[in-house]
Amino acid sequence: MRTGPEEVTLRAVLLDWDGTLLDSYHADTQAYLEMFQELGIGWGAAELARHYSPDGHRVYRAAGLPRNRWEQADRLWGRFYQRQKPALLPGARRVLRELSRRFTLGLVTSGSRARVRRQLRHFGLSELFAVRVCCEDAPRRKPHPAPLEVALRRLRLKPEVCVYVGDSPEDIEMARRAGVRAIAVLGPFPTHDGLRAVRPDALLSSIDQLPRLLKNY
Incomplete structure (x- = not known):
């Protein structure tokens, strides 16, 4: 990766x-839909997809949920999510193990600490x-840079020797x-x-493509 005329090692x-x-x-969607139903919010999958954000509070705001009910919504979402059993994306485990042999790895997520650790x-x-930086670990949420800045401080690394990989516009802006x-x-x-x-600086169709891309960094 380059920043200006000098080469920087990733x-x-x-x-x-x-x-x-x-x-x-x-x-994620199923937990939202059950939570909306419990709270009497007339949203379905189409409305959620149209207003989706990794920051659940943005979703609540778009749905017209009063701020004084956000904590209740968080609890309900977490309860309904626990019924779900999401899997890793194809190739994710192999990619992480391959990258861990070459780079320091970090996780910066909007997910709760308890859920992500579990x-x-x-x-x-x-x-x-x-x-690992979760939603409780930074004063602001994506797309604010605070979560990523927390990770950089903990790793004692400068931004130019790191890359961030995400699947939402908020990730790229952060x-x-x-x-x-x-x-x-x-x-x-x-x-x-x-x-x-x-x-973004690069756009991949799947996480499988990441190791090959980073060979050029």
Whole structure:
């Protein structure tokens, strides 16, 4: 990877979780739909897809849910999500193990700490990540750069020696605002048009393509 005339060696690959490594679209959607029904919100899958964001509070705002009910919505969503059993995306495990031999890996996600840690343990991936930043670990959520900046501070790395890989426009904006090169992956969530519109530094059709891309960095 280059920043200006001098070559910079890539040292760390930071990744999103849901939709980038975890095939969680069905689980996520089902939890939202059950939560909407419980709260009397007349939204279906089409409305959710149209207003989807990795920041659930943006979804609540779009659905007209009063702020004083967001905590209740979070609890309901978490309860309904626990019934779901999302799997890793095809190739995700192999990609992570391959990349871990060359780079420091980190996870920067909007998911809750309890859920993400539980899923990492379930898939046997916890030891691969040198740092994990979840929604409770930063003062602001994506697309604000704060979550990625927390990861950089914990790793004691400069932005120019890292890349961030995500599946939503918010991921790309966060990376750019943090000074980190942004790689987009077309995942299961309804974000493909938005990703193309924000013009990431690279756009992959699947996570399988990431190791080959990074050979050129």
